[in-house]
Amino acid sequence: MAILSSRDLKIAEAIGQIGYCNPFLPERLALERAALGEDFCCADPVINLPPNADLQTIFPNFVALRERAEVLSEATRRKLLSGAIPTERELHVYQNMTLYLLYNRHLAYLNTIATTPADRPRTAQSSAAWKDFQKDFASYLQLPGLPLPKHFEARHSFAVFFQIQRAFNQIFACIIGRSMPIARLRAAVWESIFTHDMGRYARAVYKSMGSIPTLITGSSGTGKELVARAIGMSRYIEFDETSSRFKVDANSSMYSVNLSALSPTLIESELFGHRKGSFSGAVADRAGWLEVAGEQGTVFLDEIGELDLSIQVKLLRVLQSGTFSRVGDTEERKFAGKFVVATNxxxxxxxxxxxxxxDLYYRLCADMIQTPTLREQIVDCPDDLHCLAEFIARRVLTDLPEEAKALAQEAVDWIAVQMGPNYSWPGNIRELEQCVRNVMIRKSYTPVRQSPMAVDGSAHDRFARDLAAGRFTLEELIEHYVSMIYAAEECHYGRASKRLNMDWRTLKQKLNKELVKTFTTR
Structure with a gap:
């Protein structure tokens, strides 16, 4: 006999699936609506974490979902303890819903451990968190005659939950904005960490995810290193019950090498290490990052496209066999960590x-992410300019939030007046960072690619730049082109429609009067 009503089973199933879905995709909101019904609170499909915001701000259904999970989990638990026999589906749903509940119950503890600086001890915190979690896990999932979820145990669940919390923190810390291109980037990074199937990841894939490299592409200055950091700092780390601590400090598990800044000899030394006397300046044996990283470390290779062909061969060997040798040595060593590489x-x-x-490319392309340009972000969501300016200002004016907020507003106001809304930002976020610093120091900024007298350029220049960069949808392209030709024909419908080989009524529908004005102004 069923122990859950048809309605409660559907609600419990939706709650359990929330724990396995990509939180940055629309699927999450659909599941929240299914779980809460009329109590569902509409939320922005693009979640963003403003400074000092709490969970309720970015996930307005968080409390209601937890309360519903508490009630259903406790009611089901009591029935199971009284001897009720669940169907296979009910057991699966109960286990998934309970895991969702346990994560949310222990969220504060997990976040405290995840955000504790590397130079401060965490053993006491993780020990207390582990004891409480163990007790809850046993209470709900280690019931007499009740099989544990497949491939799950308390220690592993605790490690997965800790990873989820670190991934949230890193993604929000490294990827800023409310635009759809940024939402898609967050979702892509989440999949690079957990794959599209969180259930399969937690059951098995977490063991081998480190063997799959991630390739990040995108224009210069679009934050590829920050994306790499979000991935590298969010890897699965085993929890050791004996010492009541995680085996590796996530904050010191990322090793970066800018390949464009080093000579081939130094790149080899940085990556593979060297023996004393193997080249001029090698005064002692040195372990390279591949050796230091260990099994749960990540090596980030920036500007992989500029790597010398001779070193590409050696890197290919590491990717194929997982082995390497120090420069000047024949002893084979093992690399068991993860590669994240980037190129513009x-x-x-x-x-x-x-x-x-x-052959190197096909070893790197199993997991690919592309970072959007700043222009793509701003076109979709103009507010992203302010979000990013404040993010930059907070880095410049550390621990001075009010000053940072004022600087960001000053920079955005200056940009609006002096550069206009259509500036293409060829240097992307890196250029915006220098713009904010310039405004702070001199209350001005002169883009290097344009003269001080014509920062924004003509409408025709902007159209050509945006067209070359592929920034238009088909509809936008038609609108811009039709408006430009109409303006060129001195706003004469007959001549413009003949030149475009288009009926004048269709031409009239496609026109944008504001664009016509910009194309008319010389």
Missing amino acids: RDLSQEMAAGRFRE
Whole structure:
């Protein structure tokens, strides 16, 4: 006999699925609505974490979902303890819902451990958190005659929950904005950490995820290093019950090498290490980052497109066999960590030109992420300019939130007046950072690619730049082109429609009067 009504089963199933879905995709809101019904609180599909915001701000249904999970989990638990026999589906749903509940119950503890600086001890915190979690886990999931969830145990669940919390923190800390391109980037980073199937990840894939490299592409200055950090700092870390602590400090598990800044010899030394006397300046044996990183570390190779072909061969060997040797040594060593690599180059062109090995590319492309340009963010959501300016200002004016807020507003106001809304930001976020610093120091900024007298350029220049960068949808492209031709024909419908080979009524529908004004102004 069923122990859950049809209605409660559907609610419990939706709650359990929330714990396994990608929180940055629309699926989460659909599941929240299914779980809460009329109590569902509409929320922005793009979640963003403003400074000092709490969970209720970004997840307005958080409390209601937890309360519903508490009631259903406790009621089901009592029936199970009284001897009720669940169906296979009910057992599966109960276990998933309870895991969701346990994560939310222990969220504060997990967040405290995750945000404790690396130079401060965490053993006491993790020990207390582990004891409370163990007690709750046993109370709900280690019931007489009740099999544990497949491939789950308390220690592993605790480690997965800790990873989820670190992933949230890193994604929100490293990826700023409310635009859809940023929402898609957050969702992509989440999948790079957990894959699209969180259930399968928690059951099995977490063991081998480190063997899959991540390739990040995108224009210069779009935050590829921050994306790499979010992925590298969010890896699965085992929990050791004996010492009541996690085996590795997540805050010191990322090792970065900027390949464009080093000579081939130094790159080899940084990555693989070297023996004393193997080259000029090698005065002692040195372990490279591949050796230091260990099993749960991440090595980030920035500007992979500029790597010398001779080192590409050696890197390919590491990716294929997981082995390497120090410079000047023959002893084989094992690399068991994860590679994250990034480039602003078009690797297909680099391969065609013979500058990048195809076999290396096909070892790197299993997981690919592309970072959006700043222009793409702002076109979709103009408020992103302010979000990013404040993020930058807070880094410049550390521990001075009010001053940072004022600086961000000053920078945004200056940009609006002096540069206009259509500036293309060729240097992306890196350029915006220098703009904010310039405004703070001199209350001005001169883009290097344009003269001080014409920061924004003409409408025709902007149209050409945006067209070349592929920033238009088809509808936007037609609107801009039709408006430009109409303006060029001195706003004459007959001549413009003849030039465009378009009926004048269709032309009239496609026109944008504001764009016509900009194309008319010389």
